[in-house]
Amino acid sequence: MAVEELFRRYLPLCIGLVGLVAGLSFLDVPTVGWGGFEKLAHLAAIVALSAVVMVVARYAIGPAVSSQLAGTEPGGSDPWMRQRIAPIVLTVGTLAITALSALLIIVFWQLGTVPGSNVIHDKLDTILMSIFTATLPVFATWVGTVLAFYFTNESFKQASEAALLAANPPNAHQAFASSRMVTYEKIAKIEADRAGVRTTLMSDVFSRFNDQTTRVIVFDKARSPVFVIRRKNIPADWIDEAGKLKAEAVTIDDYLKVGNNAADAVQFGFVPQGASVEQALRALKDSQSDDLFVTATGQKTDPVIGWLTNDRLK
Template sequence: MTIFTPKDALALGITVFSVLGVAVLSLVVISISHDNTTGNNVLSAVLPLLGSWVGTVLAYYFSRDNFEAASQSLSNMVDKVSKTELKSVPVTERMIKVDEIFHKQESETNQKLVDILEKFDDSKEIWSRLPIFSDEKQIKGLIHRATIEKFIMKNYKNTDSSQKVEDLTIMDLLNDPQLKDKYDVLSESSTLADAKQKMEQLTCKDIFITKSGKQEEPVIGWITNAIIMKNAKL
């Protein structure tokens, strides 16, 4: 459904007014003028003004379409170049190594969410997300800081809940089917382009790296959307 905006109404109004103005003015001048000089002078003064209005309207529409087409073309070109650059970068060269990942074990999911929030560090991008690993370093879950805050607010507003928000745990959040931060797994032979494509397919922000790309294997690294964006810059 096409939306008729105020700009469109203004453009249409100016165009219609200009056309009608020229027609009416021409008829009036011809009918009242007794000589050709007066009519010519009036039309010479008014017609350029009306013509400039119409020209402005046409320029607005055509230049806008051209600008949008050029912007889309540039965006497609940048995306193509970025993907080409990302294809040449192995995930193992840019991933956050497993020993550097701030995480919690499955056995620690009874920890309170308010305590986890205090450990997040805004200066470190990886510390705004909390992977959950098994004892063998298998990825078992992922929680973003924003999801924790949303979960706490959700329970704060829930007057039927007898549980205090300060007592909510990691496990409580993981058991909420409505709040799931998505992630996927790729092999160590993948590139950043593969990680970007996987993120786009699943609408997620995190890819964990294992030896052959199986989730039951130990995690050896982590690729976030921030890493993709950083390496996609021209």
């Protein structure tokens, strides 16, 4: 805990205790026996005054210590002061009501014990009950006012935040990933029945490669991706010196049996159409691949709308 916080918390308590000790010293405790209305009244007054001094010191020192922190917040010290009004009012009001009630009880109790005051003595129970019924609504009003202030303020704050969030969504200023995708119609692809995909000739795949196209996507009839065939993963001995595929009888199944091609060909992710670029980058990282397919809801069972790569999301 910071020294400033310790100072703010415990210095007012020390001041209050010093005031209490100083007040008790005037009672001449060692030489005067306890008892009597005057002694009790003095003691109650000293305790009440010490409490008031402690409370005043607490809220007087608090702003001085926290002024630097409050000055860095939007709005300066005004919001900080509004937050302190409720506890100040509740604390001071409670102490005042308690002190006044205690004083009235002590006064009427003392008057009831004076010889010849039969009227007060006979009605002492009624008087005490009247004090209780008079102070309870006042205390309830204090508490209700503070609670109403707090919850009204919190409700207004939450409503304001909700309105600001609705007017300025978190992704309002972020680019949509779909704006950078290659649409399904422009993807270098092969469409085949899922059951017969592996028997597709690699010559059909190889014919779609060019200087800009380094991978071909194999889709089924429902427009769901099945395999990603990469030119760099085709064995060198399948290609002649002119750069053409000389092993025309090989199939996609043969391609998948080479090295790590089987795992690499199915390593891709999905993202919803309304995702931002940042969300798409996270999805690409989670999929641990270089290929991301855009669908309406981000589910792999939906037809593909477009295709994204790491280069397009940078």
